[in-house]
Amino acid sequence: MKSLNNQVQSVSQLLAITQLAIPGYQRPYRWSAKNIADLFSDLATRQEKSAYRLGSVVFHQHTDTKRGETLDIVDGQQRTLTLMLTVKALIEVLDDESRSGKDKATRFQRQDLRQQLAALRTPIDAFMARQCFPSRDSELNLRRNYLELRRLVARPEFDEQQIDFLLNRCQVVCFVLQDISEAFQFFDSQNARGRDLAPHDLLKAFHLREFAEHEASLKAEAVAHWERLPSDELANLFAHYLYRVRQWAEGKSARYFGKSEVDLFKGVNLDQVGHFPYVEALRIAHHFVDEYNSQYQRKIDGQCMAFPFHLDQMIINGRRFFEMAEYYQKRVAAIVSEESDSARGQAATLLGEALTLQASKVLRTLGSYERRHRTGDRYVRAMFDCALIFYIDKFGSQGLSLAIEKCFIWAYRCRIRQRAVQLATMDNYVLEHNLIRAIRDARLPGDLHGCTLPSMSKQENKNNHNGTEDELVELFREMKYYE
Structure with missing residues (x-):
């Protein structure tokens, strides 16, 4: 048994262990x-590797x-059970084909694979x-997944090559x-020293694995900016801006960015995805930018073309993901910082664009009004910032002053109408009055400026403080949105 510790085992070797057990304290089996x-996609795309760590x-x-020596699975239950169900499904499919007299036409021509499956x-x-x-829940999920796995392994494209890859070249590291306390301590140390890995940490690990083999030398450079940023800044970037x-x-709702939402930032691996029409624009941009930047003329003119990122585009896995994170971290930080700077002057600029007096006053008010630090006001400011950042991401600085005014009226109408603004209040308001979706659908800046926003009456104002109107209401009245 000790020989298993700190050893790499193939899937076949793992499932052949006779002392495996799932302890009662384990959480339910929840794989979907x-x-x-995702597992079968990995099997199909990683077969060129001599070994693939799961x-x-x-x-x-x-x-x-009762059972003698036992190996309780402390970490890795979901993966191990799924692998076991997969191999069991393979064995059943082999039995079905044998019973139906398909031996000579079966996919299981290799005797070594037949023997491996029989031994397992x-x-x-x-x-079992x-x-x-x-x-x-575990019983229902195991049954449902087993039926799905039987359908998958019975398909002709799941051939002997993939079966061999699964059994013999897919591997796990065993500890x-x-x-028991040592086991849990080890488990904790494997998971960010006792805490769940943050969603952005999971994304980092995923996209590092997605690097193309010929780009391995670029990994350190690609993640350098990521590593220099404090974890809370990355968490804020993804949760408060990119995700929302x-x-x-x-x-769609955007209340919490957790581990179950990270798939939103997983896209396509251009070296592995097929030549589908929807990918071609990304593929062209990806290769053109690299080709442009590698030309000898760049050593003369010093120009560098950035990849044309957009907040709502398909993610390109690997290097481009880290470039995207760096691009938006700098972009968002610059916009928020310039908004703050604009709050201190009579006239202002944002991204080099001179703002109108009205837009300047909006930014100045948002940076100075008395109750801006309340939790609800922070939620509303997040709505404003998300809308404005999305507008700038799409249209740049064109029509920026009017965009600031629109975003202000849209977002802070929620603040004035509500006695208390909670996370759910913010999320529901956006979905019911979705200016961000209107920005997405706009073709020209004028399309958004033509979007009508309702004015407010005094009776709708639920945010009076001791019966007095604050700077936000005064600004609404000045902009003719308060009657």
Whole structure:
């Protein structure tokens, strides 16, 4: 048993372990059809590799009074169970083909694969017979996923090459620990020292794996800016700006950016995705930018072309993701900083564009009104910033002053109408009065400026402070949006 510790094991070797067990304290089995689809996509696209790591499995070795020596899976349960279901489905498909007399035409021509699957039947059946899953969710998910896996492995494209890759070249790193507290401590250390990995950390790990092999030398350069930024700045960039804009532009809720939402920032790997029409514009831009920047003329004129990122575009996995994060971190920081600077002057500029007196006054008011630091006011300011950043991302500085006015009236109408603004209030308001989606659908700046916003009456004002009107209401009245 000790020989298993700190060892790399193939899937076939892992599933042949006869002491595997899922302890009662484990969370329910929750892998979804999407997780399975991602696994099979990996199998299809990574077959050129001599070995492919699926992660690690942490075991707690102990002696059970009924079962003897046992290896409890402390970390890696979801992956291990799914692999077990996949191999069990393969065994069942082999049985079905044998019973139907398809032996000569079957995909299982290789005798070594037949023998491997036959050898795995006993330990897998024994595990299924002895393992108890106290959660009803686990039982339902296992059954549902097994049926889906049977459909997938029965497809002709899941051929002997993929079966061999799954069994013999897909690997896990095994760790065997003797003490349960030590096992949990190890598990915690593998997961950001006792805390769940932040969503942006998960994205970093994913996109590092997505680097093209010929770009391996660029990894350090691509993540250098990322590594220099404090974790809370990256968390703020994704949760408060990138996630909200992308979701709201699609008319979807954007309250919390957690681990289950990271797929929003996973897109296409241009070296692996097929030549589908929807990818071609990205592929052209990707290669053209690289070709332009590599020409010898750039050594003379010193020019460098940035990739044309847009907040709501398809993500290009790998290097372009890190470039995108750096681009928007700098872009958002510059806009927010210039907004703050503009709040201190009579006339202002933003991104080099001279603003009208009215737009300057909006920014000055937002940076100075008395109750701007309340939680609800911060939510409303986030709405304003997201809308303005999205506008600038699409139209640049053209029509910027009118855009500032529009975004202000749209966002702060929510503040004036509500006694209290909570996260749900902000999210619901955006979805009901979605200026961000209107920006997405606009073809010209004038399309947005032609978007009519309703004025307010005194009766709608629920945010009076001791019966007095604040600077926001005064500005609404001055702009003819308050009656």
